[in-house]
Amino acid sequence: MMRLRAAFKNIFLISSVFVALMLVVISAAVFLWQTTEEGRLPAKTAVVLHAINNNLVDLDINITPPRIVSGEKGGSPTILKEDIFMPVQGDVQIPARIYRPRGEGPFPIVMYYHGGAFMEGFGNLDTHDNIIRSVASRTNSIVIAPSYRLAPEHIFPSAVEDSYTALQWAVSNADSLNGDIEKITVMGDSAGGNIATVVAQMTRDRNGPELLSQVLLYPLTTFQEVPLASRDIYDSGYYLLSRSVMYRARDAYTPEEWMWSHPYTSPLHSEDLSGLPPALVITAEFDPLRDEGEQYAELLHDHGVSVRTSRYRGVMHGFISFYEVMQSGRNGMHEAASFIKQANQDQLVFTDEYQLQVRQPPQGMERVREQTEAFAIAAYLLGRSGADIFINE
Structure with a gap:
């Protein structure tokens, strides 16, 4: 009996030492991943970026994030999904989702334009399906996402013309969809944010359809060479968008230099933004597009457009796509959905002065949860790849 007790005691001690060592290893790994030249990252952001940039899981800018740690279940069963083809200019049919x-409606309409650098291989309906689905569920709206034609085969203005025509199609078919044409929002992320606000300009310039609001998630707003600190600081690609990709997008989508200053490619340099619908602009701290998004929001305000601007600290470009994994992504999604619902209910309130709201990383119990989940993900990554994942390439 004494020997058995001693054996159990030794096993317990060995197990305790092993667990303690693993905690030290995991803590050291997370600390290293959090430490960057551009600043210290929150733990969850750090482990997600490490996984993406080291190809440790199928989690990158082109793929819907897996539910490693999911804070939200899948789409509501009350939401119906349909993939169709819709006609655009030139007798072309483009896919749309x-x-x-369910129900009689009429329901508000959201036109969602996906991101992806305007180019083939960088974004499509499937990579953004979780956002499209979540917006529909959270706002009780019909969300129509056209798969506009992409560069290099189709250069400017194909993408924006397709997107505007898709809006016209939505209005023409609103009755069959149980949609309310008095409550239409345009929304998009990154390149899609550019398209959404350009479509808003097109509706003004072409006398409709009328829009109720616009929601721009970390939008690209200029193709010109202008001094922007965020483009210089976060241009490596580690934060999911690189300067080289931006140059490739410009060369592919706007191959002629005159296109770079057109108001339908670079709304930041538009001479007239008056008459556009109220806007929500969301930016990310660690994002090369941060400054131009915020400058565009301020320019909208200067032209008499009601605008809210939110910068989320501690996150990277595209962070709302990871709302199933990151609390800041969930917060961003919630803010966007709340803005749309307020617009639909005529409850938007704005201040006279332009304000940039800085949203802090999760605090309190949310921070504890994020930290715990980050360590769980780190343990998973370490288990997959071994000790060599400490080294950042």
């Missing part, structure tokens, strides 16, 4: 609530 529609999520719509």
